[in-house]
Amino acid sequence: MSNPGHDAAADVAAAPSPAADLTRPRRVRVHHLAEAKERGEKLTMLTAYDAVTARIFDAAGLDLLLVGDSIGNTMHGHATTLPVTLDDMIPPARAVARAAEHALVVVDLPFGTYEAGPEQALASAVRVMKETGAAAIKLEGGRRSAAQIRALTDAGIPVVGHLGFTPQSENILGGPRVQGRGDDAAEALCEDALAVQEAGAVAVVLEMVPVEVAARATEILRIPTIGIGAGPRVDGQVLVWTDMAGMTDWSPRFARRFAEVGNLLRQAAQDYAAEVRGGTFPDAAHSFER
Ligand code: KIV
Numbered sequence: 001m002s003n004p005g006h007d008a009a010a011d012v013a014a015a016p017s018p019a020a021d022l023t024r025p026r027r028v029r030v031h032h033l034a035e036a037k038e039r040g041e042k043l044t045m046l047t048a049y050d051a052v053t054a055r056i057f058d059a060a061g062l063d064l065l066l067v068g069d070s071i072g073n074t075m076h077g078h079a080t081t082l083p084v085t086l087d088d089m090i091p092p093a094r095a096v097a098r099a100a101e102h103a104l105v106v107v108d109l110p111f112g113t114y115e116a117g118p119e120q121a122l123a124s125a126v127r128v129m130k131e132t133g134a135a136a137i138k139l140e141g142g143r144r145s146a147a148q149i150r151a152l153t154d155a156g157i158p159v160v161g162h163l164g165f166t167p168q169s170e171n172i173l174g175g176p177r178v179q180g181r182g183d184d185a186a187e188a189l190c191e192d193a194l195a196v197q198e199a200g201a202v203a204v205v206l207e208m209v210p211v212e213v214a215a216r217a218t219e220i221l222r223i224p225t226i227g228i229g230a231g232p233r234v235d236g237q238v239l240v241w242t243d244m245a246g247m248t249d250w251s252p253r254f255a256r257r258f259a260e261v262g263n264l265l266r267q268a269a270q271d272y273a274a275e276v277r278g279g280t281f282p283d284a285a286h287s288f289e290r
Helices: 030-039 051-059 086-099 118-132 143-154 167-173 183-198 211-220 261-278
Strands: 043-047 064-067 104-108 136-138 159-164 203-207 225-228 236-239
Touching (some): 030 043, 051 064, 118 143, 143 159, 159 183, 183 211
Parallel strands (some): 043 064, 043 236, 136 159
């Protein structure tokens, strides 16, 4: 998204760097999302779980940062997102929201914090909004989550939906598998997408969905679709940052490794350890005199 619905000079960064796009809004707001879709501009989203990476991705110009419950797998060493709690989400969400000056920060409601109904969802979302400074909530599910999306929206909390492979339901889905294959499943996915939109969602993530099904959902929705493993015919893309940056040995087939940061970091740590052991670090340049 290069110019999402800018509404005047006040909307533009006060002290842009020489390379900055002067028409770029200082802060991405929910109305910019639909405007970007109308203009055919792709939305860019990455996960972030701390202030260090959030600052980097924000400076890189990402439109949205997602404090995903993928923090369970990527940062906390769990095999799935299921053990993640609301308490786990609050400090990272607060750190990302503090660091982001431009991107719209979205926070996942983790498993067990919204399925019981609109009241539970609202209590969880209000806590996230009050304690973190984030701008939107994401939750999984289509028609089954419509009442929750409606309750949050009515309370003034923007919601991003999440359809297709929904990791919190991985036990019933039989693991990370493509969803929406076959006519009936494709139709059901599109009905879910419409239900999410009608309930008030501002965007919807489509995860592991065939290209044609994602394209169909994108066509019938007014709100933007943000794909992950859903092909190119969607309104935006999201990746888990550790996959995007090549932090681990394995990454999913749909996630291109745009760098091999894990190897770089390992090499830096090895060099550091070798210099400490060899007595060449710290040297005079990194020591204080009396
Ligand atoms: O938690 C997460 O990182 C997500 C993305 C996979 C969209 O929900």
